[in-house]
Amino acid sequence: MKNILQSIYFYLDTRFKLSDLIQFAKKKKVPEHKYSFWYYFGGICLFLFILQVLTGILLLLYYTPSVDSAHESIQFIMSQVKFGWLMRSVHSWSANILIAAIFIHMFSSFFLKAYRSPRELTWITGFFLLLIFLAFGFSGYLLPWNELSFFATRVGTDIAGTLPLIGKHIKTFILGGPDVTGATISRFFWLHIGILPLLTVIILGIHVLLVQILGMSKPIGIPQNKVKEVPFFPNFILKDSLGWMLILALIGVLCVFFPWEIGQKADPFAATPIGIKPEWYFTFMFTTLKIIPAHIFSIEGEMIAIFGFMIGGLLWMLVPFLDRNAAKERKSSVFSFLGWIILLYIVVMTALTYLLPGL
Amino acid sequence: MKARKMRKIINLLSIFFLAISIFSLSLYAQKNYCIECHQELEDELLAPVEAFKIDIHQQFGLSCADCHGGNPAEEDIDLAKDKTFKGTPQRFRIPEFCASCHSDSRYMRRFNPSIRVDQLDIYWTSKHGQLLKKGDTKVALCTDCHAAHGIQSATHPKSWTFPWNIPQTCSRCHSDTNYMKDYRIPTKQWDDYKDSVHAHALFEKKDLSAPVCNDCHGNHGATPPEITSIAFVCRQCHPSAGELFSQSPHKKAFDEMELSECEACHGNHKILPPSDEMLGTGEKAVCIQCHESESKPYQVASQIKDKLDAFIEKIRHAESLLEQADRQGVEVSEPKFRLTEANSTLIFVRNLTHSFSLMEIEEKIGDGEKVVAEVIKAGEAALREAKFRKTGLIIATCFIFLLSIALFLKIRQIDKKTST
Numbered sequence: 007m008k009n010i011l012q013s014i015y016f017y018l019d020t021r022f023k024l025s026d027l028i029q030f031a032k033k034k035k036v037p038e039h040k041y042s043f044w045y046y047f048g049g050i051c052l053f054l055f056i057l058q059v060l061t062g063i064l065l066l067l068y069y070t071p072s073v074d075s076a077h078e079s080i081q082f083i084m085s086q087v088k089f090g091w092l093m094r095s096v097h098s099w100s101a102n103i104l105i106a107a108i109f110i111h112m113f114s115s116f117f118l119k120a121y122r123s124p125r126e127l128t129w130i131t132g133f134f135l136l137l138i139f140l141a142f143g144f145s146g147y148l149l150p151w152n153e154l155s156f157f158a159t160r161v162g163t164d165i166a167g168t169l170p171l172i173g174k175h176i177k178t179f180i181l182g183g184p185d186v187t188g189a190t191i192s193r194f195f196w197l198h199i200g201i202l203p204l205l206t207v208i209i210l211g212i213h214v215l216l217v218q219i220l221g222m223s224k225p226i227g228i229p230q231n232k233v234k235e236v237p238f239f240p241n242f243i244l245k246d247s248l249g250w251m252l253i254l255a256l257i258g259v260l261c262v263f264f265p266w267e268i269g270q271k272a273d274p275f276a277a278t279p280i281g282i283k284p285e286w287y288f289t290f291m292f293t294t295l296k297i298i299p300a301h302i303f304s305i306e307g308e309m310i311a312i313f314g315f316m317i318g319g320l321l322w323m324l325v326p327f328l329d330r331n332a333a334k335e336r337k338s339s340v341f342s343f344l345g346w347i348i349l350l351y352i353v354v355m356t357a358l359t360y361l362l363p364g365l
Numbered sequence: 366m367k368a369r370k371m372r373k374i375i376n377l378l379s380i381f382f383l384a385i386s387i388f389s390l391s392l393y394a395q396k397n398y399c400i401e402c403h404q405e406l407e408d409e410l411l412a413p414v415e416a417f418k419i420d421i422h423q424q425f426g427l428s429c430a431d432c433h434g435g436n437p438a439e440e441d442i443d444l445a446k447d448k449t450f451k452g453t454p455q456r457f458r459i460p461e462f463c464a465s466c467h468s469d470s471r472y473m474r475r476f477n478p479s480i481r482v483d484q485l486d487i488y489w490t491s492k493h494g495q496l497l498k499k500g501d502t503k504v505a506l507c508t509d510c511h512a513a514h515g516i517q518s519a520t521h522p523k524s525w526t527f528p529w530n531i532p533q534t535c536s537r538c539h540s541d542t543n544y545m546k547d548y549r550i551p552t553k554q555w556d557d558y559k560d561s562v563h564a565h566a567l568f569e570k571k572d573l574s575a576p577v578c579n580d581c582h583g584n585h586g587a588t589p590p591e592i593t594s595i596a597f598v599c600r601q602c603h604p605s606a607g608e609l610f611s612q613s614p615h616k617k618a619f620d621e622m623e624l625s626e627c628e629a630c631h632g633n634h635k636i637l638p639p640s641d642e643m644l645g646t647g648e649k650a651v652c653i654q655c656h657e658s659e660s661k662p663y664q665v666a667s668q669i670k671d672k673l674d675a676f677i678e679k680i681r682h683a684e685s686l687l688e689q690a691d692r693q694g695v696e697v698s699e700p701k702f703r704l705t706e707a708n709s710t711l712i713f714v715r716n717l718t719h720s721f722s723l724m725e726i727e728e729k730i731g732d733g734e735k736v737v738a739e740v741i742k743a744g745e746a747a748l749r750e751a752k753f754r755k756t757g758l759i760i761a762t763c764f765i766f767l768l769s770i771a772l773f774l775k776i777r778q779i780d781k782k783t784s785t
Contacts, residue, residue, distance in 0.1 A: 084696040091696060236783055244776050251769045255762050262758040265694040 030218075034238035037224045044114035045222055047107050049246040050253055054104035055210070057257075058142075061097035062199065069149070071195035073188040076151035077271040084268055095261035103257065105143055105287045108136050109352075116325070116345050119332040120223035126326035128220065131213040133323045138209065142202050143285055145194040148186070152269030157282045159194075160186050165295060168308055186274070227337055281363050290355035291315055296365055322348075397437040398445055399429040416515035425476050432462070457497060459506040460488055487586040494586075503544070505587075510534055526584075529567055531577040532558055554578075557635035565638065576602065595633075596626035603627075609719040629654075641677070644718055645670025665723050672723075673714060676730045679737045680707050686744025693751035700743035707736045 019025050036045070068087055070079040083090035112132060115121060121129035148159045163186070167177035182189030224233055236242060284292050294315075298307040321328065331338035358365060403414045417423050422431070430437045435450035446452075454462040464485035466472055473480050484507075488494040493504040510525060517524035525534045536555035538544055545552050558564050558578075566575035581590060581598045590598050600607035610616060610626060619626055630643065630651040642649040645666050646658070652666040683704055687697045710733030717726050 081696065081698060085699060091694075236780075241776070241779050241783060244772055244779065248769055248772045248776065251765050251772065255765045255769075258758055258761055258765070262754045263694065265696075268696065268698070 031239045032237070034218070034221075035235035036222055036238050036242045037233050038236045039225065039228050039233045041114075041118055041225050041228075044111075044118065045242075046246055046249045047111035047114060048217070050249055051104060051107045051111055052210075052214070053246075053250040053253065054100045054107060055206070057096060057100045058104065059203070061093045061100070064093045065097055066199065071149065071191050073151065073191060076149060076191055077268070080150045080268055084265070091265050092261055095265045096257055098266035099257050099260045099264075101143060101146065102286070103253065105139055108139055109287075112136060113345065113349055115223075117342060118223065118225045119329070119338065119341075120225075121326040122223070122226075122329065122332040122335070123326070125216070125220055125223055128213060128216040129326050130323055131209050131216065134209050135206070135213060138202055138206055140287065142198060142206075143287060145198040145202070147285055148191060148194050149198065150268060151191060151272050153272050153276070153279060154269055154282065156186055156272030156274070157278050158284045159190070160278070161282060161292075162284055162288070165308070165312070168306075169312060170309065226332065226335055283359060283363075286356060286359075289359035290352045293355045293359045293365065318348075397428055398440050399433075399435070399437045401440075402442065413514040416512065420514055420516050421518050422516065431466075456502045456506065457500070459508055460485055460494070460497070463507045484585045487583075490588070491583065491586045492588045503547075505538060509538070510584075528573045528575070528577050529571075531579055532564070535578045554634045557633075561634065561636045562638040563636060574602075592623060592625045595628050599627040606716055606719045609717065613719065613721045615721060639715075641670070641673055641715070644673065662721075665721065668723055669718060669721070669726055672727060672730050673718070676711065676714065676733060676737075679734060679741070680704070680711060683707070683737050683740040683744055686741060686748060690744055690747030690751055693748070694754075695747040695751050697744070697747050700740045700747070703736060703743070704740045707733050707740065710736065 015024070036042075065083065068079055068083045068090065070076060080094070083094055085091075087093075115129065115132065144159075144162065147155045149155075163177050163180055166180065167173045169176065178184060180190075180193070181187070182193045283289060291311075295308055295311050298311045300307050302310055325341065326333070329338050329341045332341065400414050400417075403410055413429075417429075428437060429435070430449075433451050433453070434447075436445050436447050439445040439447075451462075468482050468485050470482045473482055488507075489498065493506070496504045497506070512525055519526040521527060522529075524530065532555055539550075540552050540555045542552045563575045563577075566572040567577065579587065580601075582588060596607060596610070607627075616626075618624075619629065631637075631639065640649070643651045646653055646663060647670070650666065650670070652663070656663040656666060683700075687701055687704065690697045691701075710729060714726055714729050714733065717729055720726075
């Protein structure tokens with residue numbers, strides 16, 4: 007038996023240079039300090055993404071992307087398919103936890119100034135991954151074709167449609183027409199299972215590769231004697247696995263006690279239900295658009311907010327190039343302060359959406 | 366050159382004078398001195414002007430003179446009250462006063478080609494009309510139900526004759542014990558009606574098809590339904606129950622005893638929401654009003670009630686199972702939908718009780734029970750599934766925690782090794 011395994015290993019090693027990879031893994035070190043805990047969120051994101059892929063593939067076996075059968079197929083998955091309820095609930099719950107984990111990972115990297123040279127590209131690819139996963143969330147939300155998702159998509163794309171000059175064209179392109187129809191579900195489906203996964207694989211590949219090449223960033227200001235290095239394999243990977251196990255247990259509990267709802271089938275002719283809102287990760291933008299004055303200096307408030315978010319997003323992506331202090335390994339309190347303001351804004355606006363729905 | 370200029374000036378002047386003339390004429394035509402004068406008066410002499418603002422006649426371009434005659438263009442009161450002036454009609458003449466237009470199909474066609482013009486003829490057949498003919502002017506006339514000057518279309522929600530206003534319109538006289546004392550008829554119809562299933566549908570569900578006074582008694586021909594006609598009144602909306610009753614053994618017995626059909630069990634104005642308690646031999650059962658205990662019909666009534674109760678009990682059990690499963694997160698929308706079929710059968714059976722045929726009721730309940738049995742099976746399976754999920758979760762969580770503990774111990778061991 008041992009000989010057979012050795013032969014297989016030799017065969018693969020000759021072709022894939024496995025021994026080089028093993029050598030790399032053995033040599034790879036990870037810094038350990040009082041903020042090391044935040045490193046594990048990267049691994050959690052990766053684990054949740056793998057869960058998304060696996061459960062998504064299983065859901066694809068039964069899901070039908072059309073107005074007539076999308077909702078029915080989800081109902082079939084939830085009630086008739088063996089462990090279908092589990093697959094869908096794991097997919098939906100882990101998707102939401104994944105977005106939350108991405109936000110935590112991003113903000114922890116921000117506050118630890120992990121974006122500074124030479125890791126600018128790691129930050130930028132991470133930012134693109136956030137956008138991609140938000141797009142995953144937006145497109146996936148419509149697929150069950152239920153009342154909430156239908157109207158939330160309509161409201162969301164209506165906002166995009168208010169952009170000057172290109173708004174209408176963008177909306178038509180996203181929806182495949184002037185309104186949410188069968189064409190939209192078809193587009194969203196292919197975006198969700200084709201284009202976005204492809205982009206994710208490419209960008210995630212670059213992101214992970216950069217992490218492997220450059221290693222993990224050490225926070226600014228921690229004395230060298232307080233930072234020790236531990237082997238990535240097995241020390242770090244085992245701790246990572248422990249986090250994955252705990253997340254898996256949490257998802258299991260959520261799926262059994264709070265299986266993801268199917269909702270009422272969407273009726274395009276029905277009036278928009280009161281209190282319709284997008285998924286929680288978009289609500290900070292949604293509430294901003296709701297509370298912003300109709301006009302600011304005779305410019306439409308909604309427009310200002312949309313441009314504000316676009317410019318804000320761009321600046322957020324370019325933070326590695328803007329934070330000159332961090333680039334010089336100096337503390338950058340201004341950026342930390344701005345980070346806290348942004349985080350507070352997101353938390354407050356999200357909370358307001360649920361605490362004051364009639365805002 | 367000069368001639369051209371002159372022509373231009375003449376043309377402009379002509380246009381100017383023409384405009385002035387049209388403007389003056391229009392001012393003159395718009396003046397209605399009836400309104401001009403009455404606006405300056407008080408109380409009942411001012412009231413018609415205020416009320417007429419929302420009157421349907423005004424919307425169709427009619428004015429005071431179209432009903433009351435006279436010349437509204439005359440500012441002088443004596444000249445205005447010319448020989449065509451009719452003034453306020455005497456109360457007993459009001460029906461004919463209104464009918465002078467409303468019974469003239471050629472005239473009415475100008476405003477509404479499909480409007481009925483037989484209201485006066487029908488009115489004379491009503492109890493109100495018959496009493497008026499005998500000289501009783503206390504009875505309801507056109508203006509008592511439609512108002513005199515604030516008349517609105519019956520389709521207008523504020524109209525006195527709009528469905529949800531009709532009970533109040535009728536009760537203005539019929540609930541006034543003092544006003545009605547000479548007629549020796551009950552005055553609690555409105556109070557009774559308020560508790561009825563029909564009032565609930567009308568006022569709470571805003572169901573405008575729910576019957577109000579005129580749907581059973583007629584409007585212009587309002588008259589109390591005779592015993593023999595009550596059933597036909599109810600059948601207008603409840604034909605199925607009526608047909609079942611007609612085929613039942615009760616029909617012959619009721620006819621022989623001169624009992625009103627529906628009303629005998631359901632009442633008239635206070636028609637309460639029907640309940641299963643009305644069936645059988647319980648305290649609230651209507652069957653025991655006529656059937657003596659131990660008689661065969663008494664036993665049939667008891668059996669029908671028992672069968673119905675058992676069926677309802679099974680439906681409730683199925684509902685409870687599905688609710689439990691739903692609360693535990695198992696998808697049960699399909700059996701829930703199937704259960705609506707059983708509930709439809711229950712509605713059908715409740716209606717079928719008007720046939721008083723135990724055999725037919727048993728057969729229909731049997732069909733429903735088959736559906737309920739399937740739903741109960743699905744509900745039990747769903748609860749088993751919920752239990753299975755929880756058990757699975759416990760096993761999986763235990764396994765994950767064991768693995769986590771093993772990992773934790775391994776990590777500690779490795780960490781120790783690394784630090785040494």
